[in-house]
Amino acid sequence: xxxxxxxxxxxxxxxxxxxxxxxxxxxxxxxxxxxxxxxxxxxxxxxxxxxxxxxxxxxxxxxxxxxxxxxxxxxxxxxxxxxxxxxxxxxxxxxxxxxxxxxxxxxxxxx
Amino acid sequence: xxxxxxxxxxxxxxxxxxxxxxxxxxxxxxxxxxxxxxxxxxxxxxxxxxxxxxxxxxxxxxxxxxxxxxxxxxxxxxxxxxxxxxxxxxxxxxxxxxxxxxxxxxxxxxxxxxxxxx
Numbered sequence: 001x002x003x004x005x006x007x008x009x010x011x012x013x014x015x016x017x018x019x020x021x022x023x024x025x026x027x028x029x030x031x032x033x034x035x036x037x038x039x040x041x042x043x044x045x046x047x048x049x050x051x052x053x054x055x056x057x058x059x060x061x062x063x064x065x066x067x068x069x070x071x072x073x074x075x076x077x078x079x080x081x082x083x084x085x086x087x088x089x090x091x092x093x094x095x096x097x098x099x100x101x102x103x104x105x106x107x108x109x110x111x
Numbered sequence: 112x113x114x115x116x117x118x119x120x121x122x123x124x125x126x127x128x129x130x131x132x133x134x135x136x137x138x139x140x141x142x143x144x145x146x147x148x149x150x151x152x153x154x155x156x157x158x159x160x161x162x163x164x165x166x167x168x169x170x171x172x173x174x175x176x177x178x179x180x181x182x183x184x185x186x187x188x189x190x191x192x193x194x195x196x197x198x199x200x201x202x203x204x205x206x207x208x209x210x211x212x213x214x215x216x217x218x219x220x221x222x223x224x225x226x227x228x229x
Contacts, residue, residue: 031215042115042202042219043156050215058216090156092217099146100217102156 002026004103006091012109013081021076021106023091029101031094032074034058034066036087037105043090049074050096081110113138115205117220124193125228131178132188132223134203142208145179145186146217151199159201162186164208190225198227 004025013019025032030051035043035058045058049068063085065077074093078085088107092100114137124130136145147159162170162179169177174194178187190197203220 033216040120040221042117042221043217044219045216048216088154092156094215096215099144099158099161101158105154 004091004093004101006089006103006106008106009104010107012111013078014111015082017081018077018079019081019108020078021089021091021108022073023075023103024073025091025093025101026072027093027095027101028071029093030071030096031100032068033092033094033100034064034074034076035090035092036060036085037090038087046076046089078108081108083110086110113140113143113205113207113218115203115218115220117201117203117223119223120221121224121226123226123228124190126195127192129189129191130193130225132190132201132203132225134186134188134220136184136186136203136205138184138205138207140207140209144206144208145177146204146206147175147177147188148202148204148219149197149199150202150222151196156202160188193227195227195229198225200224 007022033048034046037043047066049055052071091103094100143164145162149157160172174191200222204217
């Protein structure tokens, strides 16, 4: 039982490049989330998926897209990376209405 | 929209002593959940404790307990008998108990860095 897994753990991009962050959970949770963590600002919600087949914007969605591929997987895509997207990205999952379990995070640097 | 504020960027405590981390929140809702998460240097977010707003009794998990003051919108975390392994960033978080578009989403405070001195 791996919980929530994220790949990659670290990534360096140049401005304008694209990439996809992968997230998977094996707890049969309905809901999945993407957060970013910046110094002094806590975690902020980018996008979430309340159930398979649905996605909604969170607090800071600009510059990102998501795909809920199936119940297990929820990916986050940066189409044209910007230095402002340098951050640590966390994926989380939960049963509907219950506490969230987090992945180990991805440290992304955009130069 | 709900907001969560942690006014202590950093706190320190001696090993075996007690420390309290503060959290206040703003909401117009009457039913919600509050959480404390711990983030050690490994970056992993670990749930420490949760509190349901409809419960008057303060939650307790071993050495961790909360002081939930609903009218004051205050939710502090007390760590008793502090251990070196408690050193981490601690986040307070809010989640609505109602349905709709905000259901299930967490709103986090800015975090408090806790240092434990041997």
